[in-house]
Amino acid sequence: SQTIHQWPATLVQPVGSPLSLECTVEGTSNPNLYWYRQAAGRGLQLLFYSIGIDQISSEVPQNLSASRPQDRQFILSSKKLLLSDSGFYLCAWSVFGASSEQYFGPGTRLTVT
Amino acid sequence: GENVEQHPSTLSVQEGDSAVIKCTYSDSASNYFPWYKQELGKGPQLIIDIRSNVGEKKDQRIAVTLNKTAKHFSLHITETQPEDSAVYFCAASRGDYGQNFVFGPGTRLSVLP
Numbered sequence A: 001s002q003t004i005h006q007w008p009a010t011l012v013q014p015v016g017s018p019l020s021l022e023c024t025v026e027g028t029s030n031p032n033l034y035w036y037r038q039a040a041g042r043g044l045q046l047l048f049y050s051i052g053i054d055q056i057s058s059e060v061p062q063n064l065s066a067s068r069p070q071d072r073q074f075i076l077s078s079k080k081l082l083l084s085d086s087g088f089y090l091c092a093w094s095v096f097g098a099s100s101e102q103y104f105g106p107g108t109r110l111t112v113t
Numbered sequence B: 001g002e003n004v005e006q007h008p009s010t011l012s013v014q015e016g017d018s019a020v021i022k023c024t025y026s027d028s029a030s031n032y033f034p035w036y037k038q039e040l041g042k043g044p045q046l047i048i049d050i051r052s053n054v055g056e057k058k059d060q061r062i063a064v065t066l067n068k069t070a071k072h073f074s075l076h077i078t079e080t081q082p083e084d085s086a087v088y089f090c091a092a093s094r095g096d097y098g099q100n101f102v103f104g105p106g107t108r109l110s111v112l113p
Helices: none
Strands: A003-007 A010-013 A019-026 A032-038 A044-052 A055-058 A064-070 A073-078 A087-094 A102-104 A108-112 B004-007 B010-014 B019-025 B032-038 B045-051 B056-059 B062-067 B072-077 B086-093 B101-103 B107-112
Touching: A003 A087, A010 A019, A019 A032, A019 A087, A019 A108, A032 A073, A044 A064, A044 A073, A044 B101, A055 A064, A073 A087, A102 B045, B004 B086, B010 B019, B019 B086, B019 B107, B032 B062, B045 B056, B045 B062, B072 B086
Parallel strands: A010 A108, B010 B107
Antiparallel strands: A003 A019, A019 A073, A032 A044, A032 A087, A044 A055, A064 A073, A087 A102, A087 A108, B004 B019, B019 B072, B032 B045, B032 B086, B056 B062, B062 B072, B086 B101, B086 B107
């Protein structure tokens, strides 16, 4: 069966510091991968999606970036965090290509102080 | 682009009663409509979905209906239980290559014992 992991689970970082969040998927090959952000009490905002290694699309302009160095690894980064980057970051995967379900990871709670 | 609205934003029901959450979408090309349940501090979990070639789908106590003409779809939960308390999100997708979802803002359901 497929499993999606995210770490860390929680993170407190000062403004201006760098960020690296990691997501890995097990049990499937060549998945579509996604990064979402959820502000407190709000819906899910798609940040990035990837249909393959080094194939990443950005949905919202921001100071965040994403990379996919391996087939089942997706990384969300920032060089300098802003207060507005605080939120709940969710990684998700779906079967490559087909119109199908997205499955979410457990999320990372990021607080920028 | 697609816009998904969701109502109500909060819903309280007595245990055993039914709950209905409604969503509308704007893009007539959308063809896949999932519903997610999110418990506090966790990632969203897919609970049911429906595709545009189907008008209704049931899974035990939950059901989803779709009206393509009116561009709205609804989640129905019968015989509600306290463990149904959570935030519920609807989403719409065109089934594009990247399978990008647009989520509604969420409904906080409270089932009162």
